[in-house]
Amino acid sequence: xxxxxxxxxxxxxxxxxxxxxxxxxxxxxxxxxxxxxxxxxxxxxxxxxxxxxxxxxxxxxxxxxxxxxxxxxxxxxxxxxxxxxxxxxxxxxxxxxxxxxxxxxxxxxxxxxxxxxxxxxxxxxxxxxxxxxxxxxxxxxxxxxxxxxxxxxxxxxxxxxxxxxxxxxxxxxxxxxxxxxxxxxxxxxxxxxxxxxxxxxxxxxxxxxxxxxxxxxxxxxxxxxxxxxxxxxxxxxxxxxxxxxxxxxxxxxxxxxxxxxxxxxxxxxxxxxxxxxxxxxxxxxxxxxxxxxxxxxxxxxxxxxxxxxxxxxxxxxxxxxxxxxxxxxxxxxxxxxxxxxxxxxxxxxxxxxxxxxxxxxxxxxxxxxxxxxxxxxxxxxxxxxxxxxxxxxxxxxxxxxxxxxxxxxxxxxxxxxxxxxxxxxxxxxxxxxxxxxxxxxxxxxxxxxxxxxxxxxxxxxxxxxxxxxxxxxxxxxxxxxxxxxxxxxxxxxxxxxxxxxxxxxxxxxxxxxxxxxxxxxxxxxxxxxxxxxxxxxxxxxxxxxxxxxxxxxxxxxxxxxxxxxxxxxxxxxxxxxxxxxxxxxxxxxxxxxxxxxxxxxxxxxxxxxxxxxxxxxxxxxxxxxxxxxxxxxxxxxxxxxxxxxxxxxxxxxxxxxxxxxxxxxxxxxxxxxxxxxxxxxxxxxxxxxxxxxxxxxxxxxxxxxxxxxxxxxxxxxxxxxxxxxxxxxxxxxxxxxxxxxxxxxxxxxxxxxxxxxxxxxxxxxxxxxxxxxxxxxxxxxxxxxxxxxxxxxxx
DNA sequence: CTAGGGTTAG
Numbered sequence: 001x002x003x004x005x006x007x008x009x010x011x012x013x014x015x016x017x018x019x020x021x022x023x024x025x026x027x028x029x030x031x032x033x034x035x036x037x038x039x040x041x042x043x044x045x046x047x048x049x050x051x052x053x054x055x056x057x058x059x060x061x062x063x064x065x066x067x068x069x070x071x072x073x074x075x076x077x078x079x080x081x082x083x084x085x086x087x088x089x090x091x092x093x094x095x096x097x098x099x100x101x102x103x104x105x106x107x108x109x110x111x112x113x114x115x116x117x118x119x120x121x122x123x124x125x126x127x128x129x130x131x132x133x134x135x136x137x138x139x140x141x142x143x144x145x146x147x148x149x150x151x152x153x154x155x156x157x158x159x160x161x162x163x164x165x166x167x168x169x170x171x172x173x174x175x176x177x178x179x180x181x182x183x184x185x186x187x188x189x190x191x192x193x194x195x196x197x198x199x200x201x202x203x204x205x206x207x208x209x210x211x212x213x214x215x216x217x218x219x220x221x222x223x224x225x226x227x228x229x230x231x232x233x234x235x236x237x238x239x240x241x242x243x244x245x246x247x248x249x250x251x252x253x254x255x256x257x258x259x260x261x262x263x264x265x266x267x268x269x270x271x272x273x274x275x276x277x278x279x280x281x282x283x284x285x286x287x288x289x290x291x292x293x294x295x296x297x298x299x300x301x302x303x304x305x306x307x308x309x310x311x312x313x314x315x316x317x318x319x320x321x322x323x324x325x326x327x328x329x330x331x332x333x334x335x336x337x338x339x340x341x342x343x344x345x346x347x348x349x350x351x352x353x354x355x356x357x358x359x360x361x362x363x364x365x366x367x368x369x370x371x372x373x374x375x376x377x378x379x380x381x382x383x384x385x386x387x388x389x390x391x392x393x394x395x396x397x398x399x400x401x402x403x404x405x406x407x408x409x410x411x412x413x414x415x416x417x418x419x420x421x422x423x424x425x426x427x428x429x430x431x432x433x434x435x436x437x438x439x440x441x442x443x444x445x446x447x448x449x450x451x452x453x454x455x456x457x458x459x460x461x462x463x464x465x466x467x468x469x470x471x472x473x474x475x476x477x478x479x480x481x482x483x484x485x486x487x488x489x490x491x492x493x494x495x496x497x498x499x500x501x502x503x504x505x506x507x508x509x510x511x512x513x514x515x516x517x518x519x520x521x522x523x524x525x526x527x528x529x530x531x532x533x534x535x536x537x538x539x540x541x542x543x544x545x546x547x548x549x550x551x552x553x554x555x556x557x558x559x560x561x562x563x564x565x566x567x568x569x570x571x572x573x574x575x576x577x578x579x580x581x582x583x584x585x586x587x588x589x590x591x592x593x594x595x596x597x598x599x600x601x602x603x604x605x606x607x608x609x610x611x612x613x614x615x616x617x618x619x620x621x622x623x624x625x626x627x628x629x630x631x632x633x634x635x636x637x638x639x640x641x642x643x644x645x646x647x648x649x650x651x652x653x654x655x656x657x658x659x660x661x662x663x664x665x666x667x668x669x670x671x672x673x674x675x676x677x678x679x680x681x682x683x684x685x686x687x688x689x690x691x692x693x694x695x696x697x698x699x700x701x702x703x704x705x706x707x708x709x710x711x712x713x714x715x716x717x718x719x720x721x722x723x724x725x726x727x728x729x730x731x732x733x734x735x736x737x738x739x740x741x742x743x744x745x746x747x748x749x750x751x752x753x754x755x756x757x758x759x760x761x762x763x764x765x766x767x768x769x770x771x772x773x774x775x776x777x778x779x780x781x782x783x784x785x786x787x788x789x790x791x792x793x794x795x
Numbered sequence: 796c797t798a799g800g801g802t803t804a805g
Contacts (some may be wrong), residue, residue, distance in 0.1 A: 186797090222796060225796080226796075226797095256796050257796080258796085259796040260796045261796090262796090263796065264800060270797060282796070285796090287797045287798095288796080289797085290797040290798060291796065291797045291798090292797090293797090294798065295797095321798085322798075323799085325797035325798080326797095326799050326800080327798065329799085330799080356799095357799075358799045359798095359799080360799085362798085362799050364799090364800085365799070374797050385799095386798095387803090388800080389799055389800045390799090390800080391800085392800040393799080393801095395800085396801065421799095423799080424800050424802095426801085427800090427801040429801095430801095430802080431802075459801065459802050459803085460801095460802080462801095462803070463801080463802045463803095464802095466802070466803070489803080490802055491802090491803085493803040493804075494802070495803090497804065498803095523803095524804090525803055526802090527804090527805050528804040528805070529805095532804070532805065539799075561804065561805065562804095564804090564805050596805090597805075779805090
C-alpha cells in the first residue's frame with residue numbers, strides 16, 4: 001500500500017514533472033556535448049547539477065534552485081533533501097512547498113525519503129503547525145526504522161511543542177535512547193514559547209544533572225532569556241549573563257545572545273545594563289537596534305529612544321526595519337508628536353517599507369492617537385493587506401476619538417471580511433459600548449466574548465467591568481470582579497473608579513483597603529480613582545487623608561493628575577478658597593486642567609468673584625481645549641457680562657475649537673435615541689414637548705423656579721426658561737417617560753455635565769412621574785428617586 | 796534575539 005500523502009493546510013504546489021521527463025532538446029544540446037547515453041557522463045552531469053543546486057540554495061535563490069531541480073532528469077534523494085531543507089527554513093510560505101516536494105518524493109518510487117528527509121519535513125510541519133501531516137511523517141519515519149533517530153525525535157518534539165501538545169512531546173523526549181543539548185533545547189524552547197516559566201526552568205536544571213550532564217549552549221540561553229524578560233526575573237537574567245561570559249558563549253553567537261540579554265535587561269527596567277550590553281557588542285544587527293530602541297520606548301524614555309533611532313540612521317539605512325520604526329512610532333503616539341511621526345511616515349515611504357503590515361499598523365495607530373482619525377481611515381483604506389491588528393487599531397481609534405458608533409461599523413466590516421477578532425479587538429470594542437452606555441450592545445459583546453472563550457482573560461474582564469459600571473450596572477461589575485480568575489492593578493482601579501462614578505465612596509474605600517489584603521500594590525492611578533471617588537461622595541476629609549497617605553505611606557509622588565483630583569475634591573466640596581490655596585502650594589506650576597477643575601466648581605457654587613480670578617489665570621495660560629472656553633464663557637454669562645462671554649466664544653471659534661453640542665441619548669430595546677437641545681428631529685417630538693410642558697406645569701405647582709443663571713446667552717427671561725426646558729437630557733427623559741412602563745428605570749446618558757437647572761427639574765420629575773431616573777453625565781451617575789438625587793449636592 | 800492593535804484616572 002502506498003503511504004498516505006501528508007495533509008497540508010496550504011494548497012500543495014504541483015509535483016515536479018516526473019519520468020519520463022523529456023529533457024528539452026535545446027537544453028540538452030546546450031549543456032552537453034557527449035551523447036546522453038554515456039553512463040559515466042550522466043553521473044558527471046548529475047554531480048554538476050547537484051553542485052549547482054547547492055550553490056543556488058547557498059545564495060538563497062530558491063527560484064533558481066527550484067527551476068534547476070524541475071529540469072533534473074533524474075533527481076536523487078539528495079537533491080530532494082537539499083530543496084526540502086531549503087524550503088523548510090524559509091518560514092510558512094515555503095513550508096508548504098517542502099511538504100509538496102515530500103509528497104512528490106513519496107510518489108517517486110526510486111528515491112524513498114531517508115534520515116536526512118524526515119527532520120526537515122517535520123520542521124516544515126512545525127512552521128505550518130500541521131499536526132496531522134507531522135503524525136503521518138512520523139509513521140513513515142518509524143516504518144523506515146527511524147523512530148528513535150535523534151534528529152527525527154527532536155524535530156517531532158519541536159512540532160508538538162509549537163502546537164502546545166506538551167504530553168506527546170514529553171513522551172517522544174523520554175522515549176529517546178539518548179538526548180543531546182539540541183533535544184533539551186527543543187523542550188525548553190517549547191515551554192518558553194508558551195510562557196511556561198517553571199517547566200522551562202526545570203528543563204534547564206535537569207539537563208545539567210546526572211552523568212550525561214549537558215551544558216546549556218547559546219541556543220539554550222536565547223530561548224530562556226525572553227522568558228526571564230517576560231517574568232522580569234532580573235536576578236536569574238543576571239546569572240545567565242554571568243554564565244554566558246564564563247562559558248564564552250558571547251563569542252560564538254554574540255549577536256543573538258547579546259540581543260537577548262539587552263532585551264531582558266530593558267524589559268526588567270534596567271536600561272543602564274541594557275545600554276552597556278549594547279555598547280559592548282562588537283556586531284549588531286537590525287534586531288539588536290530594534291531591541292534597544294524598543295526597550296527605551298517600553299520604559300517611557302522616548303527622547304533617548306529617538307536618539308538611538310538617529311544613531312541607527314547615522315550608520316546608513318542598513319539596520320532600518322519595520323520593527324524599529326514601529327517602536328519609534330509608538331513613542332510618537334505616546335508623546336502625540338505628530339511632527340516626528342510624519343517624518344517617519346516619509347522615511348518608510350522612501351525606504352520602500354510603507355507596505356509592511358507592522359509599519360502600516362503602527363502608522364495607523366499613531367495617526368488615530370494624534371486625533372487625525374481621517375488620516376488613519378485613509379491609511380487603512382489604502383493598506384493592501386489588513387489583519388486583525390489593523391482592524392483593532394481602527395476600532396480603538398474611533399473609540400478614542402469619541403466616535404463609538406463608527407467603531408461598531410468597523411467591527412461589522414471586519415466580520416464581513418472574515419477577519420477574526422481576538423482579545424485585543426474585543427478589549428477595543430467593549431469601551432465603545434461603555435461610552436454609549438449601550439447596555440444591549442455591551443451584553444452582546446459579553447456573550448460574544450464568552451462564545452469565543454475569551455471570558456476568563458483579565459483584560460476582557462476589566463473592559464467588561466468598566467462597561468457595566470458605565471451602563472449603570474455596578475452590581476454586574478462587582479460580580480465579574482469577584483469571579484475573574486486573575487486580577488491585575490487595572491481590575492482594582494476599574495472597580496474603585498466604578499464605585500466612584502456611582503457615588504459609592506464608602507465601597508470604593510473598602511475595596512482599596514481590601515486591595516492591601518490581597519498583596520496588590522496600589523499605583524498612581526489607584527489614588528486618582530480613590531480621591532475622585534471621595535470627591536463624588538463628598539468625602540473631603542477622607543480624600544485629603546488618602547492624598548497624604550499616597551505620598552507618605554505608599555511613596556508615590558503626586559503627578560499633575562493627582563492635583564487635578566485634589567482641587568476637584570476640595571472645590572466641589574465647597575472649599576473653594578482651600579482649593580485655591582492648595583494650587584498655590586503646588587510644587588509645580590498648575591496646569592490649565594487644574595484651574596479648569598476649580599473654575600467648574602466656582603460655577604457650581606456660583607462664586608463669581610473667585611471665578612473671575614480663575615478665569616484670568618486660564619486666559620493667561622491659554623484655554624487649551626474646548627472645555628475651558630465653555631467654562632470661561634459660562635462664567636461671564638453667569639456674571640451677566642454677556643459681551644465678554646460672546647468674545648470668548650468668538651475666540652474659541654477663531655481658534656477652531658468646536659464645542660461639542662450637549663447631547664443625551666437613551667437606549668430603548670437595544671436602539672439608541674439621541675437628542676440635542678431644542679431638537680425636534682425625533683419622530684415623536686410633538687408628544688415629547690407636550691409631555692415636558694405638562695411636567696413643567698406640575699412641578700411649578702410644587703414650587704420649582706427656573707434657575708436661569710445656567711443659560712449662556714443674553715436672552716429675555718422667558719426665552720431663557722424655554723432654552724433650559726428643552727435641554728437634551730430633559731428631552732431624552734421625557735421620551736423615556738413616554739415609552740417605558742412605570743416599573744422600568746429611565747437611563748439617560750449625556751456627553752457633557754448635567755446643568756444645575758436640569759438637576760433640579762429631574763429631581764421633581766422623579767417625584768411627579770414616580771420614576772427612577774438615572775443620568776450618566778460626563779462626570780458621574782445621578783440616581784433620581786422620590787425627588788432626591790443620590791449625589792446630594794455634590795454634582 | 797526585536798516589533799504593530801487593547802482595559803483603569805480627570
